[in-house]
Amino acid sequence: MLGRILAWVATIVIGLALGAGSAWWALQAGHGGFMQHMGQWSWSRETGSTGAGPYTRAVIARDGLLALSADEALYLNLDHDENNKALREDCVYELAGGSIPARWWSITLYAPDNYLAQNNDAAYSIDSTHIDADTPWTARIAPVRGEAAHWISSRAARRGYSLTLRAYNADEGFPADASVLPTLRTISCPDTAP
Amino acid sequence: MSEARTYVVAGLLIAIATHFAIVFGIPRVMMHGAFDRVSAHSAHTNEWNEAPRVTAASRTIVRPSPDLHYDACAYDLSHGPVVMRVAAWPNYWSLSLFADNSDNFYVLDDREAHEGAEVTLIRAGHEHPKDAARVVESPSDRGIALVRRLAPTQSDWDAAHTASAHDVCAVLH
Numbered sequence: 001m002l003g004r005i006l007a008w009v010a011t012i013v014i015g016l017a018l019g020a021g022s023a024w025w026a027l028q029a030g031h032g033g034f035m036q037h038m039g040q041w042s043w044s045r046e047t048g049s050t051g052a053g054p055y056t057r058a059v060i061a062r063d064g065l066l067a068l069s070a071d072e073a074l075y076l077n078l079d080h081d082e083n084n085k086a087l088r089e090d091c092v093y094e095l096a097g098g099s100i101p102a103r104w105w106s107i108t109l110y111a112p113d114n115y116l117a118q119n120n121d122a123a124y125s126i127d128s129t130h131i132d133a134d135t136p137w138t139a140r141i142a143p144v145r146g147e148a149a150h151w152i153s154s155r156a157a158r159r160g161y162s163l164t165l166r167a168y169n170a171d172e173g174f175p176a177d178a179s180v181l182p183t184l185r186t187i188s189c190p191d192t193a194p
Numbered sequence: 195m196s197e198a199r200t201y202v203v204a205g206l207l208i209a210i211a212t213h214f215a216i217v218f219g220i221p222r223v224m225m226h227g228a229f230d231r232v233s234a235h236s237a238h239t240n241e242w243n244e245a246p247r248v249t250a251a252s253r254t255i256v257r258p259s260p261d262l263h264y265d266a267c268a269y270d271l272s273h274g275p276v277v278m279r280v281a282a283w284p285n286y287w288s289l290s291l292f293a294d295n296s297d298n299f300y301v302l303d304d305r306e307a308h309e310g311a312e313v314t315l316i317r318a319g320h321e322h323p324k325d326a327a328r329v330v331e332s333p334s335d336r337g338i339a340l341v342r343r344l345a346p347t348q349s350d351w352d353a354a355h356t357a358s359a360h361d362v363c364a365v366l367h
Contacts, residue, residue: 007201015205019212026217048298054217061221061296065228066255066340068290069298104286104344106261114256116249124250124260129346156250166259168286169305 027059034059039178040078041165045070063114074102074170079162081186089157091189093141097182099134103169107182109141109152112160121145121153141184221296225338228255229294232338233268240276242267242341242363247351263345263354267363271335274365275316275323278339281360282310286344289313294334302328314366315339323366339363 034056035042046052047060048069060067067075079087087093095107106127111117116124123145131137131150140148141163143155154161165182167174175181231254233239245254245264252258269276280289280302288303289311302311314326322329341361343354 007197008204011201011205012208015208016212018205018209020216022209023213023216026213027220048292048296050297050299052297054214057296058217058220061224064257065224065296066290066292066338067257067298068288068301072288072290072298072301072303106259106346108257108259108261110257115253116258116260118250120250122249124248127261127346129261129344164257169303 026055027062038175039181040080040082040184041076041175041181042078043074043076045074047075072168074167074174076165076167076175076181077162078165078184079160081184083186086160087141087154087157087162088159088189089143089154089161091142091154092187093154093184094187095139095141095152095163095182095184096136097138098136098180100128100165100167100180100182101171101174101176102128102167104128105133105165105167105170107139107152107163107165109154109157110162110164111157112162117153117155117157117161119153119155119157121155123151123153126150126152140187142187222294225292225294225296228338229268229336232266236268236270239268239270240273240363240365242358242361244355244358247348259342261344261346263343263351263358265341265343265358265361267339269315269332269337269339269363271315271317271332275314275320275326277312277314277326277362277364277366279312279360279362280307280310280341281357282308283343283354283357285350286342288342290340290342291315291330291332292338292340293332294336297333299333300330326366 035044046056047067106125108125126139139150141152141154145151232243242265248258248260288301290298291300293299314329315332318331318333345351345354
């Protein structure tokens, strides 16, 4: 009798573990399955959509709850440098862009926990109200501003942070090609020759 | 069926049920948590709750924009339709509605409503109130309404704070 009880307990525990593990794996591995990619950026048009599938909806709820649907705003993410390495607080990057075809856009840095980095630099983002959007522009992504005209502070962002480009009321079909998206390049890293 | 096979089948059924319970449950659990935070544990439903200006200390909703002013209303239609009014704002603003499964089922912005807007929210399938100009059907009794106003500077944010004082989120009487 005791053996049968233990067998049922083991069956339930293993079943729960398998179910939870497979769900976690599906949401991690499946994250890339519904994303679109262009240049260094990736995004999903299913964000907020009433037509999103259950896996997409779960990932968006976890990583971007209350995000607007793609008809209103597109959220594009960048989390690797030009060498496909994770972004690091101790590196200095330059973001270069030009005109982005949207009524308003911003680029914000988020720490790996999906919140703003824990610093008091008040340099969380850049946005089109502060940049001459019709001419080429650059922004420094680094723990200190230096001489940069535009700066997003990565202080306390640790390793694995990301940048989110919000494009509100973007032109239809945005992004048409990679040329309308900013590009990131590494200026220096402690273990990389300048 | 042998006893061993019974355990294997039972284990697989439990695994499948757990898998789908988690996948389908995550959006509702996340929304329930957000509803709780916005409404202070349901003490402030059907009213706008202004979020403080977004800083590194902001932890209510993931990935907040520091360039926007946010007002959130945790709506509950169990007592009837809810009317939402949004005062005009000279720059980008939007009213977005999210069902309890996190779907963004409605958005209205300043391109369509330059002078501000009034929306009457009802449960899907219920009778539309008379004289309500813009009626929106919610797929769930509970959800979250969010007003975003573009406010990248402190002075913009202060102005948005003043404008938002005229916003309304209340049960329709």
